[in-house]
Amino acid sequence: MSSRLLDSPAEPTTAAPGRTPAVIRLLVLATFVVILNETILINAIPRLMSALHITEQTAQWLSTAFMLTMAAVIPITGWFLQRVPTRAAYATAMGLFLLGTALAAVAPSFEVLLGARIVQASGTAVMMPLLMTTLMQVVPEGDRGRVMGNVSLAISVAPAMGPTVSGVILQFGSWRLLFAVVLPIAAVITWSGLKQLRNVGEPRPGIIDWFSVVTAAAGFGGLVYGLSRFEGGDVRTAAAIVAAGLATITVFVLRQLSLQKRGVPLMDLRTLRHRTYTVALILMAVAFMAMLGSMMLLPLYLQNVRGLNELQAGLLVMPGGLAMGLLGPTVGRLFDRFGGRVLVVPGAIGIMLALAGFTQITMTTPYWQLLALHALLMVGLAATFTPVFTLGLGVLPPRLYSHGSSILSTLQQVSAAIGTALVITVMSARADALKSAGTAEALADLGGMRLAFVIGAALSVAVVVTALLLPARAGNTDELEVSGR
Structure with a gap:
């Protein structure tokens, strides 16, 4: 070509x-x-x-x-x-x-x-x-x-x-x-x-700057890899890899701050000087942790506890995923007309209520109830993500759009890994403790999953609090960079 x-x-x-x-x-x-x-x-x-x-x-x-x-x-x-x-x-x-x-x-x-x-x-x-x-x-x-x-x-x-x-x-x-x-x-x-x-x-x-390329790949890749190792129960090794990843990311950040003075950073961190972008980033990260953790737990519950096969489990959660996607254009039009707060705050509350509902699952919870809770979670996420992405990127100057979207996408991957590692670790630890106490395996697994859903519900409270900090629209009054314009 x-x-x-x-x-x-x-x-x-x-x-x-x-x-x-x-x-x-x-x-x-x-x-x-x-x-x-x-x-x-x-x-x-x-x-x-x-x-x-x-x-x-x-x-x-x-x-x-x-x-x-x-x-x-x-x-x-x-x-x-x-x-x-x-x-x-x-x-x-x-x-x-x-x-x-x-x-x-x-x-x-x-x-x-x-x-x-x-x-x-x-x-x-x-x-x-x-x-x-x-x-x-x-x-x-x-x-x-x-x-x-x-x-x-x-x-x-x-x-x-x-x-x-x-x-x-x-x-x-x-x-x-x-x-x-x-x-x-x-x-x-x-x-x-x-x-x-x-x-x-x-x-x-x-x-x-090849040093930035190497430290970014090693830092973020190492962090995600370390978090994925928690699934296998090798906690000490996983923690060491996570620590090494975080240390390398620190070196990467310091390098970017140095390169910014010369105007040639690999990842421009001046995006974080925009308050609304930073708040949107935090909300998105916490919401992704809660969402990915729950999306990991629900199939495990459906297959390991309720005995469904992969296709049946996939079909049960498909309506919620479709609802989330198909509501996207409607949410977008409402955002253009009314702004972000009227969508993000109710959406965050919907996420919290759905995850709170999942903490009460039992061995016989009706499938329609599981489907309804999952659909509520997906609808809440639909009402949240579109306004958050639009508000966050909308306050940045055009020269920072590519860096802002890069940081947003990177944090999505890291948040997904953190959420998955967190719920798997909590679930496994709780299930093992219950099995050691003589609880039947299925009930012990259920107990582990319920406690892991509690973690997701707790994270969703932070989503609600952060949602209250977002403005209705991407204004310019408090979005100017502190220095280095």
Whole structure:
């Protein structure tokens, strides 16, 4: 593909009010496909164990490595998106995703499949910040809520659909079908995108600081890896890796503060000088911890305690995921009309009530009640995430959009890892204590899950408190940087 084709003239930085720009529709579709792939292997673990002769712990690395790669690559995307044209960034992201998917479909061994997942994740890591950055550049402020609502359709429905889609596909054959089905769809989307996509904004020249790249990858990747080790019960090793990751992130932050003085940071931390962005970041992080922890617990409860199979468990939680995504555009329109507080505060309260309800689950809780609680949780998240993303990024100056979306996406990965590690550790410790006291295994597992849901409910109280600190709209009165403008 010629560089002239990828470097076609840039579009104007804003589109006509009331319409979703074609570039955003293309990027949303591509993002849906790559994010769907993140969760599509969940139901395939037993098949992979049998076909590749590996243990469950080894098979889980196919998901862990994907998450680790995302955490390591996303911090670099803020710098990357400022230095390359939109079409080149899109071609890079989708090219890596296609290469990884094709390699996974024909992988002869676990090692090759693991490498393919890492290549896939590298492409996926670029897509989310690319979508968010482009949206902030081309969509007028008055339409951002509506368009961000459409974006949430891709972000929320895709992970919810992954396990269900994989459960259906696996009924027809090998685990390789999961990649063979995705590959032509992704190829058509890539071709269509490159045919229609135009560059947005102007790239800026600059050099890359390789020390920052290494410390970002080691720090954020190490932190997520350490948190994932808590699942296996190796607490001391996990804690040591987390500590090393945090120390490396500290070195990375200090390096960015130094580079900011010369105007060449890999991740520009001046975004944090904007109060609303920082509050939105905190709210999103805590909400993600509560959400991902609960999304991990519910399938475990449905399968291990209630005896449902993977497909049945996936179908039970699918309505909530669909509700979250399909409400996105409506939430966005309401945000454009009424502002953020009227959505975020009730949404945060809905999250808290749903998680409080999950603390009361029993061995015989009706399935309709579980479905209703999960739907309430997803609706609360839908009312929260779209306004929070829009408010947070909306207060930043255009030169910081790519860095702001990069930090937001990085924190999502880290928060997901923290939430998962927290609930798994609490659940396992409580269940082991109950088993030692003579409680039956199923009841002990249930007791562990209920206490873990209490942790999620406690986190949701912090979400409500933080929601009260957000303004209705992205104003400029308290959003000026303290220094270094």
